[in-house]
Amino acid sequence: MKLDDDLRRRLETKKILLMTHLVLGYPSFDTNREVIRQMAANGVDCIELQIPFSEPMADGPVIVKANQDSLARGTRVEDCFAFAARMVTEFPQVNFLFMTYYNIVFRYGETGFLERAAEIGLQGTILPDLPPEEGETYFGASKDLGLAPITFFTPTSTDERMQEVAGRGAGFVYVVARRGVTGAHTEMDAGLTGYLDRCRAATELPLAVGFGIASRDDVAMLEGRADMAVIGTATIRLIDEKGAAAVGGFIAGLLQKG
Amino acid sequence: MKKGYFGQWGGAFIPEVLHATFVQLNDEYKKLRQDPAFWQEYIDLMGNYSCRPTPLTFAENLSDYLGGARIYIKREDLNHTGAHKANNVMGQGLLVRRMGKKRVIAETGAGQHGVATATMAARFGFDCTIYMGEEDVARQRPNVFWMEKLGATVVPVTNGSRTLKDAINEAFRDWVTTMDETHYVFGTACGPHPFPEMVAWFQSIIGLEARKQIIAQHGRMPARVYACVGGGSNAMGIFQGFLDEDVELIGVEAGGKGLDTDQHASRMVGDRAAPGVAQGYKTMFLQDDDGQMRSTHSIAAGLDYVGISPILSDLGEQGRVRFEAATDTEVLEALTMSMEKEGIIPALESSHAFVQAIKEAPKMDRDEAIIINMSGRGDKDIFTIAHAFDDPSWKQFIIDRADSYRR
Numbered sequence: 001m002k003l004d005d006d007l008r009r010r011l012e013t014k015k016i017l018l019m020t021h022l023v024l025g026y027p028s029f030d031t032n033r034e035v036i037r038q039m040a041a042n043g044v045d046c047i048e049l050q051i052p053f054s055e056p057m058a059d060g061p062v063i064v065k066a067n068q069d070s071l072a073r074g075t076r077v078e079d080c081f082a083f084a085a086r087m088v089t090e091f092p093q094v095n096f097l098f099m100t101y102y103n104i105v106f107r108y109g110e111t112g113f114l115e116r117a118a119e120i121g122l123q124g125t126i127l128p129d130l131p132p133e134e135g136e137t138y139f140g141a142s143k144d145l146g147l148a149p150i151t152f153f154t155p156t157s158t159d160e161r162m163q164e165v166a167g168r169g170a171g172f173v174y175v176v177a178r179r180g181v182t183g184a185h186t187e188m189d190a191g192l193t194g195y196l197d198r199c200r201a202a203t204e205l206p207l208a209v210g211f212g213i214a215s216r217d218d219v220a221m222l223e224g225r226a227d228m229a230v231i232g233t234a235t236i237r238l239i240d241e242k243g244a245a246a247v248g249g250f251i252a253g254l255l256q257k258g
Numbered sequence: 259m260k261k262g263y264f265g266q267w268g269g270a271f272i273p274e275v276l277h278a279t280f281v282q283l284n285d286e287y288k289k290l291r292q293d294p295a296f297w298q299e300y301i302d303l304m305g306n307y308s309c310r311p312t313p314l315t316f317a318e319n320l321s322d323y324l325g326g327a328r329i330y331i332k333r334e335d336l337n338h339t340g341a342h343k344a345n346n347v348m349g350q351g352l353l354v355r356r357m358g359k360k361r362v363i364a365e366t367g368a369g370q371h372g373v374a375t376a377t378m379a380a381r382f383g384f385d386c387t388i389y390m391g392e393e394d395v396a397r398q399r400p401n402v403f404w405m406e407k408l409g410a411t412v413v414p415v416t417n418g419s420r421t422l423k424d425a426i427n428e429a430f431r432d433w434v435t436t437m438d439e440t441h442y443v444f445g446t447a448c449g450p451h452p453f454p455e456m457v458a459w460f461q462s463i464i465g466l467e468a469r470k471q472i473i474a475q476h477g478r479m480p481a482r483v484y485a486c487v488g489g490g491s492n493a494m495g496i497f498q499g500f501l502d503e504d505v506e507l508i509g510v511e512a513g514g515k516g517l518d519t520d521q522h523a524s525r526m527v528g529d530r531a532a533p534g535v536a537q538g539y540k541t542m543f544l545q546d547d548d549g550q551m552r553s554t555h556s557i558a559a560g561l562d563y564v565g566i567s568p569i570l571s572d573l574g575e576q577g578r579v580r581f582e583a584a585t586d587t588e589v590l591e592a593l594t595m596s597m598e599k600e601g602i603i604p605a606l607e608s609s610h611a612f613v614q615a616i617k618e619a620p621k622m623d624r625d626e627a628i629i630i631n632m633s634g635r636g637d638k639d640i641f642t643i644a645h646a647f648d649d650p651s652w653k654q655f656i657i658d659r660a661d662s663y664r665r
Contacts, residue, residue, distance in 0.1 A: 054418060054550040055536050057427050058273045058434070064417050077548045102271060103535045107549030129271045129538070152274035156437070161277060176275060180435035 003095060003123045003148040003171035007206045007227060010045055016219060017228040018254065019046035019208055020235055021099065023066035025075030026052070029083050031244050035235070038248035040091040043255065045228065046208075048126060049087070051080045051100035058128040060183030062233045062240075077104060081116060088121035097150070097171075099126040105138070114141050124148030124171045132168040139168050150174050153199050153207075162202035172206040172228060175199050177213070183233035186212030188221040196225045219254045229254070262451025265575055266533075267568035269540050270450035279437040280450065286357050287452045291459070300349055304463065307381070308338035308348060312464075314471035314629070319599040320616075327481060327622035329615065330629045331602065332468045332496060341605065341634030342464060342492040343374040347443060349460030351378040354441045361385040361440040365429045367394055367422035367488075368559035368607075369401025370634060371445035376410035378443075386410040389428040391421040394559060400641060419553050422563050426537050446489025447567035450538030454568050458494040465499025468629060476627040482506040482618070485631040486610035487581070488523070488560050490567030492633035497579065506580065508618075509570060510610040512556030513583030521555035525566045526574045526581035541568045557586035557646055558606035560634075584613035590646060592616055593636065605634035606643065 001009070010017055020039050022032055039047060052067040052075055059067070080098075088096055098117055105113045105127065117125060124147050130138060132151065142149040148171025153162050155178060166173055175196070177186040186192070199207050209222055210230025219229045231254065238246050262268050272280060290296045304310040313336065317329040334342040347364075354362060362384045366372030372388040379386035388405055392414040395402055405412050418424035426449075433442045444453040447461070472480050483500055485493035487509040497507045514522030525531040525542040530552060534543035544552045544564045556562040573579040584592070592612040596602050604612055608631070615630045622628070636643050644652040 055423065055427055057430050057537070060431070061417075068418065071550060101536070103543075103545070103549040106535050107532070107545065107547070128273050129535075131270070131272060131274060131277065134269050134271050154273075154275040154277075156275055156278040158278065165274065179275060179437070181431045 002146070004205055006095060007045070007172060011206070011227060016223045016226065017045040018043070018251065019048060019210075019228050019230045020044050020251070021048040021050060021230065021232040023050045023052055023063060023070055023236065024080045024083060025070035025073055026066040027069070027239070028073070029079065031239065032083065033087070034244040035239060035247050036087055036091060036094070038244070039251055040094050042248050042251035044094060044251060046095040046097060046123070048097050048099040048232075049080070049084055051077060051098060051104050053101040053104055055103075056101060058181060060181040060233060062183050062236050066236055077108060081120065084122060085120040095123040096121070097124045097126055097148070098122055102127050102130040110138055111141055114138070114145055114147060118145040118147050122147065124150055126150040126174060128152070132165055143170060148172070152176055153202070155179060155195055159198060159202060162199065166203035166205055169205065172208045173199070173203055174230070175207050175209045175226065177209055177211040180211070182211060184212055185214070186218070188218060193225060216254055216256060262455070264454070264569045264572035267541050267571040268451055268454060269535075271535050271538050271540070272450050273434060275434050276437060279433075282357070284452055286353060287456050290353060290356070296352070300352060300460070301463070303348055303352070304345065308344050309336055310463065311467040311471070312336045314468055314475065315602070316475060317600050317602070320596070321619070323599055324616060324619045326620040326624065327626040327628045328476065328624065329619055330472060330475065330480070330627060332464060332629055332631045334464060334492065334631065334633050335604065335608075335635030339370070339374045339377050340638045341370045341374070342461060342495060343371045343445065344377070345463050345495065346445070346457045346460045346491060347371070347374040347378045350441070350443045351382045354384065355382055357441065359439055359441045361387070361436065362443050363387045363389065363429050363432050363440055364443040364445055365389050365422065365425035366401075366445065367391070367425070367562060368639075369394065369398040369405070370560060372405050372410070372412070373401050373408070375443050375445075376405040376408035379410060380408045387432065388412050389415050389425040389432070391415050391419070391425050393420040394422070394425070397559060397642070423537065423551060430538070446491040447494045447569060448489045448537065448539060448541070448565055454539065457491050458498065458567070458569055461491050461495030462498040464492070464495035464631065465497060467499075468496055469499035472627060472629060479503050479505050480629050481622060481626040482508060482628045483631070484508045484510060484611040484615045484628065486510050486558075486561060486607050486633060487566060487570060488512070488563050488607065489565070490570045492631055494567055494569055496629070496631040497573070501578070507573070507578065508614055509574070509579050509581045510614045511581060511583045512558060512561035512610065513585040513588070514555040514557070516585055517583055520552070522583065523554040523556045523562050523564075524583045526571070527583045537565060539565070539568055541565050541571045557589055558610065559642070560605070560607040561610065582614045584610040588613045593643070602632070603636040604632045605636045605639060606646065608633045609636070
């Protein structure tokens with residue numbers, strides 16, 4: 001089933017979906033697996049598997065450090081493919097996407113990378129440094145393979161730009177909640193709701209809202225306004241502080257009626 | 259060809275949040291290119307504030323000593339702040355003023371671009387933040403001192419290899435948050451479009467001057483022009499004066515401890531670089547098979563960078579520019595020769611260009627001329643150069659001075 005259809009089907013029984021994120025090989029692939037197990041058991045709908053890159057330009061300090069540490073431990077792109085293949089088989093109820101920077105894809109070979117991602121059962125890819133203007137072959141090849149090339153809306157996007165961008169993508173649109181990099185807090189205010197209304201008007205695709213979403217209150221605020229909440233840095237911080245065992249309770253808490 | 263591409267190189271690989279910022283930047287840049295009054299405003303500013311045109315010095319002693327081609331030196335060391343960097347920075351300063359922004363940010367490696375940007379910000383009345391790798395902050399303390407005295411905030415970057423590429427990443431992280439009020443003054447002819455083209459345009463002032471000067475002094479075109487290549491802005495600057503002439507253009511990269519080691523920063527020679535996309539543009543990057551950037555080394559901090567101007571990647575691929583590499587050891591020898599024969603102290607970066615010129619000049623005819631682009635002065639980097647020469651009396655001076663501060 002296409003990713004956007006799957007997300008719409010899930011929305012028939014849920015108020016809001018959850019997408020979580022982790023950096024592959026950080027702190028280790030074993031921990032990654034345990035974290036994914038807990039995420040899956042607590043109803044996470046999508047997981048971004050970030051292939052570490054030496055120059056993570058769009059990420060904030062927590063994820064930058066995770067990228068660096070993973071690479072320092074010797075994580076290779078090949079390890080990431082092998083691990084992702086295992087996770088897709090082990091947790092079929094979750095949609096897995098690769099998140100990384102374009103050089104990782106480019107160096108591997110765009111077609112080869114996408115073919116392999118499709119073959120192991122990933123649903124799509126998220127590349128924050130590949131705008132549609134530069135990604136014509138990538139967007140085309142992804143769609144041919146049934147992969148969703150995720151596009152972005154940002155607070156600086158005009159209505160016209162949103163329509164243009166959404167038209168190139170598939171699966172869902174990643175709505176960047178505010179300016180800046182990953183990790184800092186986002187205020188849930190009138191400015192944000194107005195912005196989400198503009199996003200909604202620009203596309204039929206589900207809206208996944210990320211950057212600074214960290215608590216039940218943040219998620220509750222998005223219910224009815226967005227289709228999926230994206231939790232990134234918050235889980236990495238949690239694992240750094242309390243270990244992988246804390247993830248299940250945290251995820252369950254995000255969806256609990258307050 | 260797609261906008262912002264030079265052959266297969268260049269482009270604008272930017273996060274979506276910067277899309278609107280780049281639309282504005284491209285519009286404003288296009289307006290500048292179409293406004294002849296702007297270029298005159300720029301020339302006037304550089305003449306009045308920055309000692310332009312810089313001289314083209316005939317190096318008679320060095321020419322006679324080597325016994326071949328007549329050697330001319332383009333003196334960017336005499337540009338304000340001691341290097342070609344000011345050309346780009348003052349041009350972008352005028353652009354920022356037109357855009358109505360009030361704050362500038364920049365990355366710096368050795369600190370030359372940081373000092374130039376802080377100088378420009380002081381002159382134009384902008385707030386200024388400079389990102390600099392923690393390792394470079396430690397290596398280049400005098401430049402940090404000047405940036406701070408000029409009113410800039412210097413932020414040490416502790417990510418990655420804590421050098422130039424990491425400072426660029428951090429400057430982008432600032433920019434994606436503050437773009438409404440802030441312009442990122444990119445320091446070299448790299449990064450996303452329009453930066454390579456725009457920086458090369460401001461630096462073309464070097465080549466335009468040198469072209470007139472060599473004709474006035476030598477009567478015709480030089481046979482060859484040499485420039486060191488880090489990001490490539492000084493090379494692009496001088497090469498643009500000679501691109502459409504029958505003049506051989508030679509770019510000299512950092513050979514570090516040798517191309518057969520992993521301690522160099524040569525993208526166009528050697529076998530450690532491959533096509534890639536990072537820091538907003540596509541070029542030859544020093545990277546591994548997975549696409550992770552490699553660590554680099556050069557005696558000259560300004561050449562110690564993983565990428566190269568996409569314009570130079572293209573000119574290299576076309577065979578229009580020949581690339582060579584100079585090792586750290588050769589650089590110190592060339593620097594010594596320049597000081598002893600001409601009383602001229604090139605920066606360690608610029609000394610790379612001297613190395614290749616000194617190798618080739620003796621094999622050329624005496625009626626041929628060559629130009630070396632001396633991109634910056636070395637005396638300002640006395641701590642680095644004295645350290646590179648391992649000078650005993652300098653070390654004793656530092657020890658004594660440190661002792662006097664301790665008392």
